Amino acid sequence: MPVISWLSLAWCLIPVILICGVYFYWNGKPADILLASARMTLQLIGVGYVLVALFGNPSLWLTIGVLAVMISAAAWIAIRPVNHHKGFLKPAFIALGVSVALHLLITLKLVLAVDVWYEPRVIIPLAGMYFANTMNAISLAAERYHAELHEGKDEKIARLNAFHAAMIPQINGLLAVGLVALPGMMTGQILSGVSPLIAVRYQIMIMTMILGTSGMGAALMLWLLGRNYRYRKIPMITVK
Structure with a gap:
């Protein structure tokens, strides 16, 4: 290469x-x-x-430190469209942490079966991809949820519409892969000399995990926002 x-x-x-x-x-x-x-x-x-x-x-504590910086930055960026309202940062942080942690566990222990889970060469690139995509899904969900409620929509309808909006990029990506584009990780592996058939397996793993972590992150974010809205714990909107 x-x-x-x-x-x-x-x-x-x-x-x-x-x-x-x-x-x-x-x-x-x-x-x-x-x-x-x-x-x-x-x-x-x-x-x-x-x-x-x-x-x-390699160091356990350094790896944890890097992951902490990543999730903090991702949560802050995710709420950027609604950062002028209170009550979004904590749900974003929780949604990112839970969804990415679960899918990293599945990837590292069940799919890749690594011996050392905190190996920086493995966990940091994976966490970066998972955080980035989940961050985008959460951001889309939060923005649409807030907009729908502000228009006077029922909370359940607002939640469903927001979830649909958050999942559009992920569904489009699944439909387009292999036909419209070769994803970044697969392209990088092929350019580095890895067999396309091996690169395909890794890409399937990445795309299914990103689908899961994005969908779970968006759903958890909307569930937390909905709970706060129903119990009026945070003044997220001004209903018309």
């Missing part, structure tokens, strides 16, 4: 510049794209050095 030099990586600025041009032409805010791209680059470089050190010296 070819090694990408830092100089060659500079060509990746082209798509960033193109999208900034669209923002600029349509009187948008290209600064948002520039800031997000710069932050992404710095975060990935930083985590690259951290992972090199962590992989070289």
Whole structure:
């Protein structure tokens, strides 16, 4: 597999510049794209050095520390569409923790049957994929749930509509895989020389686990929000 030099990586600025041009032409805010791209680059470089050190010296407590940072960041990002309202952060944290922990257990112990569950080389990439997708599902669910209630919808209808909205990306991904696109993990394995048939097995594992953790995370988030709404523990909405 070819090694990408830092100089060659500079060509990746082209798509960033193109999208900034669209923002600029349509009187948008290209600064948002520039800031997000710069932050992404710095975060990935930083985590690259951290992972090199962590992989070289596996540690239970360091792995737990990394997972704690990941879930905290994911919970905070997940509630971004509704962060001007109180009562969303705790349910998001619980939903992420429970759903991702369960599916990591299934993956590591039942599917992969690893001996050391906290092996950073295995658990951190998996946790990253699970947290990212569950975070998106929770974010979509929370935003739609709040919007539906604000429009005066019944709580049960709002919950169902929010769950449907949260699952659209996951269902689309299952329908499109192999026909429209090869997912990132499978592509990476193939590029690194792994047999496509082996890569397929890993991808099936990842996609089913992501489906489960996203669906469970969204459902748990909506259940917690619904409980708080019914008992009026938090003023999430202003009903018309």
